[in-house]
Each structure stands twice: as structure tokens, then as C-alpha cells.
Amino acid sequence: MNIEHFLTNANPGWMKNEDGSDIVISTRIRLARNIAGTRFPNSFTEEEAQGIEDQVMNALFSIEQNPYHFSYFPIKDMPQLQRQILVEKHLISPNLAKRKKIGSVFITEDEAFSIMVNEEDHIRIQCLACGMHIEDAFEKARKIDRYLSRHITYAYQERYGYLTSCPTNVGTGLRASVMLHLPALTVTKQMNALIQMMTRLGMVVRGIYGEGSENLGSVYQISNQITLGKSELDILQELRDVVEQVIRKEKSARKALLIRAPSTLEDRLSRSLGTLKYAKILTSEEAASCLSNVRLGVSLGLLEPISQSRLNECMLLIQPGFIQQYVGTTLQPAERDMYRAKLLQDKLSEQDESVNNGEKGEDSI
Amino acid sequence: MICGHCKQRPANVTVTQVQNDQKVERYYCEICAAQFHPFQFEVSEEPVSIQQFISNWMNFLPASTTKEIKQATEKKTTNCPTCGLTYRQFLKQGKFGCENCYETFNAQLPQLLERIQAGTKHVGFKEQTISIEKIKHQIETLREQLQQAIVAEYFEDAAKIRDEIRLLESKVYSGGEGQL
Ligand SMILES: [Zn+2]
Ligand SMILES: [Zn+2]
Numbered sequence: 001m002n003i004e005h006f007l008t009n010a011n012p013g014w015m016k017n018e019d020g021s022d023i024v025i026s027t028r029i030r031l032a033r034n035i036a037g038t039r040f041p042n043s044f045t046e047e048e049a050q051g052i053e054d055q056v057m058n059a060l061f062s063i064e065q066n067p068y069h070f071s072y073f074p075i076k077d078m079p080q081l082q083r084q085i086l087v088e089k090h091l092i093s094p095n096l097a098k099r100k101k102i103g104s105v106f107i108t109e110d111e112a113f114s115i116m117v118n119e120e121d122h123i124r125i126q127c128l129a130c131g132m133h134i135e136d137a138f139e140k141a142r143k144i145d146r147y148l149s150r151h152i153t154y155a156y157q158e159r160y161g162y163l164t165s166c167p168t169n170v171g172t173g174l175r176a177s178v179m180l181h182l183p184a185l186t187v188t189k190q191m192n193a194l195i196q197m198m199t200r201l202g203m204v205v206r207g208i209y210g211e212g213s214e215n216l217g218s219v220y221q222i223s224n225q226i227t228l229g230k231s232e233l234d235i236l237q238e239l240r241d242v243v244e245q246v247i248r249k250e251k252s253a254r255k256a257l258l259i260r261a262p263s264t265l266e267d268r269l270s271r272s273l274g275t276l277k278y279a280k281i282l283t284s285e286e287a288a289s290c291l292s293n294v295r296l297g298v299s300l301g302l303l304e305p306i307s308q309s310r311l312n313e314c315m316l317l318i319q320p321g322f323i324q325q326y327v328g329t330t331l332q333p334a335e336r337d338m339y340r341a342k343l344l345q346d347k348l349s350e351q352d353e354s355v356n357n358g359e360k361g362e363d364s365i
Numbered sequence: 366m367i368c369g370h371c372k373q374r375p376a377n378v379t380v381t382q383v384q385n386d387q388k389v390e391r392y393y394c395e396i397c398a399a400q401f402h403p404f405q406f407e408v409s410e411e412p413v414s415i416q417q418f419i420s421n422w423m424n425f426l427p428a429s430t431t432k433e434i435k436q437a438t439e440k441k442t443t444n445c446p447t448c449g450l451t452y453r454q455f456l457k458q459g460k461f462g463c464e465n466c467y468e469t470f471n472a473q474l475p476q477l478l479e480r481i482q483a484g485t486k487h488v489g490f491k492e493q494t495i496s497i498e499k500i501k502h503q504i505e506t507l508r509e510q511l512q513q514a515i516v517a518e519y520f521e522d523a524a525k526i527r528d529e530i531r532l533l534e535s536k537v538y539s540g541g542e543g544q545l
């Protein structure tokens with residue numbers, strides 16, 4: 001699988017399983033591991049780095065009982081734009097994308113699995129899943145972890161568990177995250193109090209498009225903070241409990257909005273769809289906020305149906321790296337805003353056509 | 366000042382470049398500057414960096430405690446034998462340099478972990494530190510050594526290696542399901 005596959009595809013395999021969850025967008029599991037006997041990336045030599053890469057490569061490309069098909073990409077061979085797109089797709093971290101020499105990533109065709117090598121730790125296993133699949137995604141990540149452990153000796157201690165460069169990851173090495181769309185809680189200004197509550201419960205809450213854009217598109221990522229002193233299953237269960245509580249709050253906030261201001265709400269959401277369909281210039285902020293409104297409108301049944309996966313695809317597409325990749329050249333911010341509007345219109349009209357065709361088909365039967 | 370590239374818009378971005386060991390400053394407007402450096406990453410780092418975390422922690426502590434920690438770390442400047450890190454450097458960068466750091470700084474660790482974690486002991490899945498595959502691999506390398514020892518007529522060594530192989534083989538094949 002060459003790199004173009006991963007760069008042009010805004011609708012990877014893992015995003016295609018729809019399960020009708022309109023609040024939970026995706027789940028992400030990450031396991032941090034290091035290989036015994038070699039210093040961590042912040043203090044190792046280039047030879048040691050190469051040794052780590054070779055070990056992981058041998059394990060992942062070994063033919064014996066290997067159920068996985070990974071493609072391998074050294075970061076140093078990638079132009080900036082390609083790196084940025086992999087960051088936007090959450091396949092690599094911004095930290096790895098900045099590297100000049102050391103570091104690489106292994107990705108499966110459906111992008112559900114990616115393994116970063118020599119980022120902060122020697123090995124970071126990631127599993128992405130659509131909707132709320134915390135335990136399922138964890139099991140899948142753990143399978144890869146078990147597979148690797150048959151070929152590699154991990155840095156592990158009875159007392160502290162899996163040893164990581166940063167003590168915030170030590171123990172289980174597990175970071176589980178759920179990405180949630182919370183427009184009603186955001187617009188009714190309940191998020192700050194809720195974030196405080198979640199922080200007290202040991203969770204970390206961030207916006208998806210990065211800090212400083214905390215509620216851009218009303219999408220939040222909730223992850224566990226604790227990795228030591230709790231078992232994997234407890235960590236996952238606590239995250240699930242918090243997420244389910246937040247989902248209940250979002251649902252009741254939506255109900256309240258519908259009761260208190262139905263026509264204002266419908267007007268606002270419809271206008272957002274109008275903007276996405278007809279605007280000629282869209283900043284990423286405006287696009288994210290319109291997409292959020294449209295997602296809410298679709299899920300409340302106030303707008304025409306648009307599939308969750310189409311909306312997820314749009315959320316990826318509005319990012320600067322993606323737009324430039326689509327157009328095939330680097331763009332100035334003002335130009336990006338024009339292409340962003342065009343791209344979104346193309347995507348949304350594709351959807352309209354397929355819905356119309358479906359209806360025609362039914363009529364003709 | 367007017368943008369050095371388009372010569373139209375006002376310049377409000379300074380770009381410093383190094384050419385032939387000389388610093389050259391250029392002034393561009395926002396649009397042209399973005400054209401030359403188009404890939405400012407608009408995506409953020411991993412969740413809460415430990416640097417932030419530890420510096421927050423240091424700030425939260427009363428001044429006397431902070432001083433104590435400083436004194437304590439200054440007094441015994443133990444370096445990790447494998448990576449050379451001191452505890453002081455660790456507090457600064459928030460990251461360990463190798464797995465042995467966990468041994469080296471074992472005395473200071475519980476105090477730190479209690480604040481950032483739920484406990485100071487791993488209670489999650491246990492790693493089987495020795496797997497069948499690894500032992501089999503070990504046996505293979507030992508067999509090669511055995512051959513070499515026999516060829517070189519180092520019979521004493523060969524006998525030792527043979528015993529080692531037998532011991533490992535008994536581990537692999539006595540474990541019923543193949544599990545240790
Ligand atoms: Zn200019
Ligand atoms: Zn060390």
C-alpha cells in the first residue's frame with residue numbers, strides 16, 4: 001500500500017461502520033511500549049533507533065502466523081504536507097511529524113491500526129474505531145500488543161508495569177479516548193462545569209482540532225489520565241461511565257433546546273446547512289461550526305438525512321493539509337477558504353445524489 | 366513598511382533566514398508569509414504534557430517543599446548509569462531516558478507517582494517476561510554455539526552449553542499447553 005492511499009482517502013475503512021451513534025464519533029486506544037535493553041528515544045543514538053525499527057519491522061513483516069498487513073513509512077522520507085495530513089487523520093502525532101531523521105509509522109489499509117515507532121516511546125500502538133467501542137478497540141490493540149510481545153521483549157517491571165519515557169504513561173501504558181459531539185451542552189454553556197467534573201474524575205478533556213480551539217465544532221475528546229494503580233479494565237470502565245453520563249446530559253440538553261426554542265433552533269441549523277451548500281468562502285472555524293449544527297439538525301430530524309460517515313469525512317476534509325492535498329498544490333489561507341467551500345459542496349451534493357437515486361429506485365420498483 | 370514580496374500589502378511578519386552565516390531579516394505581509402511557510406501545524410500535542418504537569422505540581426507545592434526537593438535533588442546528584450540522567454534533569458524535561466531510570470530514581474518515584482497516578486504499583490495485565498518463542502530462539506543460538514565449540518574441540522564448554530540447552534528444552538516442552 002503506497003502513501004497516496006492514505007493521503008487521498010478521507011473515508012478510511014474504520015470510519016465506515018456506522019452504528020447510529022450521533023453523539024459518539026469515534027474511540028481511540030493507545031498502548032505505549034518500550035523494548036528492553038535500549039534507551040528511550042530522548043536519549044538513544046541513531047544506531048539504537050535503527051535497531052528498534054529493525055526489531056519492530058521484523059516482527060510486523062514476519063510471515064509466520066502474522067494476521068496483520070502493515071505498510072511502513074519512515075517519517076524522514078515524507079514531505080511536510082504528507083506528514084500534516086497523517087496528523088490531521090490522527091495516524092501520527094504532531095511530535096513525530098516534526099522529526100528530521102528518526103521515527104516511522106506502520107499503518108493498516110483500513111487505518112484502524114497504526115504503530116508509531118521511536119516517537120516518545122519505542123512503540124505506540126493505536127487502534128481507531130467508529131462510535132463507542134472502548135472494550136472492542138482495546139481488545140484489538142491488545143492483540144497486536146500480544147503479537148509483538150512474542151517477538152520483542154518489552155521494558156517491564158513487576159512493580160511499575162510497562163516502563164515508559166513519561167511517568168504519566170507508566171503502568172498499563174493505556175490511553176483510551178472517546179470523541180464526542182456535544183453541541184447542546186456547548187451552546188447552553190454547560191461544558192466548563194462538566195469539564196471540571198470530568199477532570200476531578202481523572203479524565204482529560206480537549207477539543208479535537210487542538211488547544212485554543214477548545215469547542216471548535218463542539219467536538220471534545222475525553223481520555224483517561226491515570227495509567228498506574230488501576231487495571232486496564234477499570235480504566236476502560238471508568239471512562240465508559242463518564243462518557244455515558246455526558247451522553248445523557250447532552251441528550252437532555254437537546255430535549256430542553258427543542259422544547260424551549262424550537263423555531264430558533266431549526267432556523268439556526270437550517271442556516272448552517274444553507275451556508276455549507278452555498279457559501280463561497282469558508283474558514284475552518286465557520287466550516288466546523290456549520291458542520292456541527294448540521295450534524296445536530298440531522299440527528300434531531302430537523303434537516304434532510306446525511307450519513308454520519310459523510311459528516312465525519314467532511315470534518316476531516318476541512319483541515320488545511322487535506323484541502324491542499326485535494327487541490328494538489330500549496331495554498332494561501334484565503335485560497336484555502338475558497339477551496340474548502342467548494343470541497344464541502346462537492347461532498348454534500350454527492351450525498352444528495354445518492355439519496356435521490358435511492359428514492360427514484362424505490363419509486364420505479 | 367510594505368511587504369517585500371507582493372509590494373502591496375503592509376508587512377507585519379518578520380522572517381529571519383540564515384544565508385552564508387549571515388542573518389537576513391525579511392518583512393512580509395501575512396498572506397505572503399503564509400505562502401513561504403505554509404505548514405504551521407494547526408493541530409495540538411498529545412494530552413497534557415508532563416512538563417506542564419510537573420511544573421504545575423511544583424507551583425502548587427508550598428515554597429518550603431519546593432526548596433526541600435531542590436536541595437534533596439542537589440545533594441545527591443545520582444546519574445542513571447545507562448543514560449546519564451539526573452533527577453533534576455528529569456524534573457526539567459519530565460521524561461526518563463531509559464528503563465533503568467526507574468531503578469535509579471526508585472527513592473523519589475513514589476512521591477511523584479502518588480501525585481500524578483492512582484497508586485505506585487502496577488495492577489494491570491502482567492507481562493510474561495519469558496515467552497516460548499524467545500526460549501526457542503535462545504536454544505537455537507545455543508545449538509550454534511555448541512556446534513562451534515565441538516568443531517573447535519572445546520569439549521568442556523560444549524558440555525556446559527548442552528546442559529543449558531536441556532534445561533531450556535525442559536522448560537518449553539514440560540509446560541503442557543506450551544505455556545510456562
Ligand atoms: Zn505580500
Ligand atoms: Zn536512565
